[in-house]
Amino acid sequence: MMHHLVIAPIALPMLFACLLMLERSVLPHRRRVLALVGTTLQLLVAVALLWMTRDGTIWTYQLGEWQPPFGIVLVLDRLAAYMVTISTLLGAAAMLYASNGQDAKGTNFHALFQFQLMGINGAFLTGDLFNLFVFFEILLIASYALLLHSGGRKRTLAGMHYVILNVAASSFFLIAAGTLYGTLGTLNMADLAVKVAHVSERQQGLVEAAALMLMAVFLLKTAILPLHFWLPRAYAAAPGSVAVIFAIMTKVGVYSLLRVYTLIFGDQAGNIAYFAHQWLxxxxxxxxxxxxxxxxxxxxxxxxxxxxxxxxxxxxxxxxxxxxxxxxxxxxxxxxxxxxxxxxxxxxxxxxxxxxxxxxxxxxxxxxxxxxxxxxxxxxxxxxxxxxxxxxxxxxxxxxxxxxxxxxxxxxxxxxxxxxxxxxxxxxxxxxxxxxxxxxxxxxxxxxxxxxxxxxxxxxxxxxxxxxxxxxxxxxxxxxxxxxxxxxxxxxxxxxxxxxxxxxxxxx
Known part of the structure; x- marks a missing residue:
């Protein structure tokens, strides 16, 4: 039964986002109460996930009972539980701040906020590169709307640059994922770790090119030079409650670098091992x-x-x-x-x-x-x-x-x-x-x-x-x-x- 909690950081915000979209009352109080209930449940789940990983156990959750590497798998280890807890605590503080009236400037603020948390938590829990791309898109689409929350010229201009750069990054992510899949026949991160260790010389160049492209995508999410110029304007223009949850966005890139380049491109990757370190x-x-x-x-x-x-x-x-x-x-x-x-x-x-x-x-x-x-x-x-x-x-x-x-x-x-x-x-x-x-x-x-x-x-x-x-x-x-x-x-x-x-x- 406990292993079902692994999907809760994704399922709970998705459920409450849908409920909040159905709640069309003109009074923001009802939406705030619903969002508060959802955030409280997510905090309890985050604490439970930390407790589940205290002894080093790695929990997996196969959606639809499809066995990896063929199905979608979520993986909970200490790192994932740690990041989910940080994002949930940050989300609770942002929601408390927004409930003072900032959330009333847009009907779907709380729903978008829950989708944002869903995307962030999903990125931390997924065990598949393609689904990492999917959760990136979920959190980015929600962030586009949240950045424009309550309108204004500065926010619109900052949002335009933010959207264009992230759409470009998403395109490179898809190309990198497609190259890895075409070369190695899988996007499951654990399976990639196995197959990269046995990649042939003929395939090595393609794998390294895909890895470099992935690194560029993650560095853009992290806002590393020369891919940094979107961050100051976007973060400075965002409403306070949105800027709070944006504080974890660059850390999604840091997490992705840490996860991918230790699991897939570590010692076992042969000539490709640690190639990213000098760039980083x-x-x-x-x-x-x-x-x-x-x-x-x-x-x-x-x-x-x-x-x-x-x-x-x-x-x-x-x-x-x-x-x-x-x-x-x-x-x-x-x-x-x-x-x-x-x-x-x-x-x-x-x-x-x-x-x-x-x-x-x-x-x-x-x-x-x-x-x-x-x-x-x-x-x-x-x-x-x-x-x-x-x-x-x-x-x-x-x-x-x-x-x-x-x-x-x-x-x-x-x-x-x-x-x-x-x-x-x-x-x-x-x-x-x-x-x-x-x-x-x-x-x-x-x-x-x-x-x-x-x-x-x-x-x-x-x-x-x-x-x-x-x-x-x-x-x-x-x-x-x-x-x-x-x-x-x-x-x-x-x-x-x-x-x-x-x-x-x-x-x-």
């Missing part, structure tokens, strides 16, 4: 540099936070490029920190913009805020955490990543991370002093105040800055357990296919 390392380092310059030169608070997101994904991808057990574990430790903190900062920025009137989130002198102490405290904590200043979560996460680098890589990584921290500290100090200290004498009586919904969502997300240091030891132990499971792809193959070929170790 160089792209990650370059993205940190560009993101740091973007943070330093940003004229707007929301754009500044978007470039901080670029710095964080660049850091994670560079660590993936180092290709060691410790670097992978550090990435997984860093991932919830950067996801929740950037999401919380988007909410704080939106609240600041509402209380400043026409100045919005632009870093210019304007009138005083209605809640300067509360917003100032949240901005201060979020800023120090995202920049990695002790004693907040970012300091531990960054040190873990930095200490995994060796030799020349250490010199480059330390230089880029410390430089990005310095530029970020200067830039965000300038923004903070301009917004909170150089404000006019009069405070407007207009502009929405943070209440238990909006403030509660922001505080809950930013509380990770204090919770991660408190629970750093068990969290780091769990991320090491996740990587240990990734390092044994034979266990994954055995769980899915019922056989355990000698695939070797997939992590150096």
């Amino acid at each position: 390392w160089c792209g990650g380092i370059a993205t940190i540099a560009v993101g740091a310059l973007g943070v330093f030169s940003s004229p707007d608070l929301r754009i500044q936070i978007s470039y901080l997101t670029l710095v964080s994904v660049g850091t994670m991808v560079a660590a993936l490029g180092m290709g060691t057990v410790d670097s992978y574990s550090a990435v997984l430790f860093y991932l919830p920190h950067t996801t929740f903190i950037t999401a919380g900062l988007y909410l704080v920025a939106e609240a600041i913009g509402r209380q400043r009137g026409r100045a919005g989130t632009r870093i210019v002198k304007s009138r005083q805020l209605r809640q300067p102490y509360l917003l100032g405290t949240l901005y201060f904590v979020g800023t120090l955490a995202i920049l990695g200043i002790p004693p907040f979560s970012g300091s531990i996460a960054k040190v873990m990543i930095l200490t995994t680098a060796q030799g020349t890589q250490a010199a480059w990584l330390w230089a880029m991370v410390l430089l990005s921290t310095l530029l970020g500290l200067i830039s965000m100090s300038r923004a903070g002093t301009t917004i909170f200290w150089r404000a006019g004498e009069d405070a407007s009586t207009r502009g929405a105040l943070l209440n238990w919904r909006t403030g509660g969502a922001a505080i809950a997300l930013l509380s990770v800055a204090l919770l991660v240091p408190l629970f750093a030891y068990p969290l780091s132990g769990f991320t090491h357990d996740i990587v240990a499971q990734l390092a044994a792809p034979g266990d994954y193959v055995q769980a899915v296919l019922g056989q355990a070929p000698n695939l070797g170790e997939s992590v150096q």
Whole structure:
């Protein structure tokens, strides 16, 4: 019976999305209650999935009882359960924030939001490359509509670029998947891990070309240089509640890189093994540099936070490029920190913009805020955490990543991370002093105040800055357990296919 929970993170949001589309009441309260019930159930399921994988068991779910590699299979291991939990917690915070009135600006907001969660969770759970493409499309289609939620010229322009780039990426994904299927006769990830290990010389070029194309798609989803330029504009234009759930979108790309290039293109892949690492390392380092310059030169608070997101994904991808057990574990430790903190900062920025009137989130002198102490405290904590200043979560996460680098890589990584921290500290100090200290004498009586919904969502997300240091030891132990499971792809193959070929170790 327990194995049926594996499909619940996909089935529950799909069910509630359909129910929410049927709910046509003009009163948003009924839709909010329905969405709250769905989100609560998903949280309970996420906790149950973590408990199911506590001992390293890999659970599979064959839809329609079709046996892999011929049917659709979902796979729950520690990594999948970890990512589903993060996305569900983030979704709960976003829904709480949206229920203050942002959801009422579009009838189908909650339905689209549930479809978005369905696509994200499906991407984490699928054991098939083609269905990874399908879930990518589900989450992207929902994100297109959510980005345009409540309208506006800026959102329309940002949405146009976002759609065009992702449609192009989807086309490349299909070409890559078709090439792999035509060459190896399968798209089941476990079966691909077996067949890549025995690929002939004649087929090797096609397999490597498809793998490079897949990497390009995942790097675009992650927003790595030079495929990064869509992110700052799209994330800065999104409504606050949408920006929160968008914070996990780049991590879907990070997850895909980690899953595909440890399971399929690990040690067992022969000459193709680890070919992606040099690309990931160089792209990650370059993205940190560009993101740091973007943070330093940003004229707007929301754009500044978007470039901080670029710095964080660049850091994670560079660590993936180092290709060691410790670097992978550090990435997984860093991932919830950067996801929740950037999401919380988007909410704080939106609240600041509402209380400043026409100045919005632009870093210019304007009138005083209605809640300067509360917003100032949240901005201060979020800023120090995202920049990695002790004693907040970012300091531990960054040190873990930095200490995994060796030799020349250490010199480059330390230089880029410390430089990005310095530029970020200067830039965000300038923004903070301009917004909170150089404000006019009069405070407007207009502009929405943070209440238990909006403030509660922001505080809950930013509380990770204090919770991660408190629970750093068990969290780091769990991320090491996740990587240990990734390092044994034979266990994954055995769980899915019922056989355990000698695939070797997939992590150096």
